[in-house]
Amino acid sequence: MTAPVRVLVCDDQALIRTGFATIIDAQPDLEVVAECGDGRSAVDLAAKVHPDVVVMDVRMPVLDGIEATRLLAGAGVAHPVKVLVVTTFNLDEYVYEALRAGASGFLLKDAPPAQLLHGIRTVATGAALLAPEVTRQLVGRYAARIRPADGGPADVALTPRELEVLRLIANGLSNSEIAATLVISQETVKTYVSRILTKLDLRDRVQAVVFAYRNGLVT
The missing domain is CATH 1.10.10.10 (Winged helix-like DNA-binding domain superfamily/Winged helix DNA-binding domain)
Structure with missing residues (x-):
């Protein structure tokens, strides 16, 4: 039997965090090993519980998701962790920076549960998750920058x-x-x-x- 993919869920909204964790934990091949509400806690917890994937919000207190992603998956990190960023369209200007920081992909927060699960599994294998329709809007909008x-x-x-x-x-x-x-x-x-x-x-x-x-x- 293959060990379940270990997932850390980081989102400052308790309802979203709990919802994600419930959906993920219901899968036999996935396991939520920790939850937290800010980027600093995500970095600290990752060092203790060694997740395979971190599901990361962008805007959070203490340390935002972009800086947390850079500390977890950025260039020069000795043992990088795969990060799947979740965001909303009105925050898409931050997603590009998160991808530059080392995230392996991103999803919208209102994506169906099946997309979230697919995203986690995809990122866990080492592949990237870049939804084409979101990429067109995101990169097209910020191409000049x-x-x-x-x-x-x-x-x-x-x-x-x-x-x-x-x-x-x-x-x-x-x-x-x-x-x-x-x-x-x-x-x-x-x-x-x-x-x-x-x-x-x-x-x-x-x-x-x-x-x-x-x-x-x-x-």
């Missing part, structure tokens, strides 16, 4: 096809949508995505989106 000051595209060591796939990822397309757009199989798309991540030394699809916008590869 994300792009480099000079506005010019970076010289990136990718083939023309790989650049094309990277741009489609950054525009929020899923693998199936990319496959349909380029008239190739989903397996081929997966191969391209893997090559892109390897060549650019990126952790996951989330970092690929951030990279594309930061380097002016998306118009």
Whole structure:
């Protein structure tokens, strides 16, 4: 038997926190090992209970979810923890910063329970969770802020096809949508995505989106 995925739930709203924990604990392959209401407590608890995934709110007292994510999953962290950020549309300006801080993905707070569970399982495997429809709104809205000051595209060591796939990822397309757009199989798309991540030394699809916008590869 595979051990359950250990989950820490961090949200300053008790009703939401309890609701998430109840949904998660009802699954045989998931286990809530701790709950808390602020980012500092999340960082402290993570060091004690060693969760596989932290479900993290953004706006919280003491330490917000962005800084907590940076301390848990950011560059230079010795033993990074996978973080799944939950947010609302009116807070989406913070989500980009959370992704830069090291989050493996994000969901909306009003997502159905099945999406929350899928998100936790996806992030736990080491994959990224980046909902295409949310990506389109989020990154499109803040693209000007994300792009480099000079506005010019970076010289990136990718083939023309790989650049094309990277741009489609950054525009929020899923693998199936990319496959349909380029008239190739989903397996081929997966191969391209893997090559892109390897060549650019990126952790996951989330970092690929951030990279594309930061380097002016998306118009």
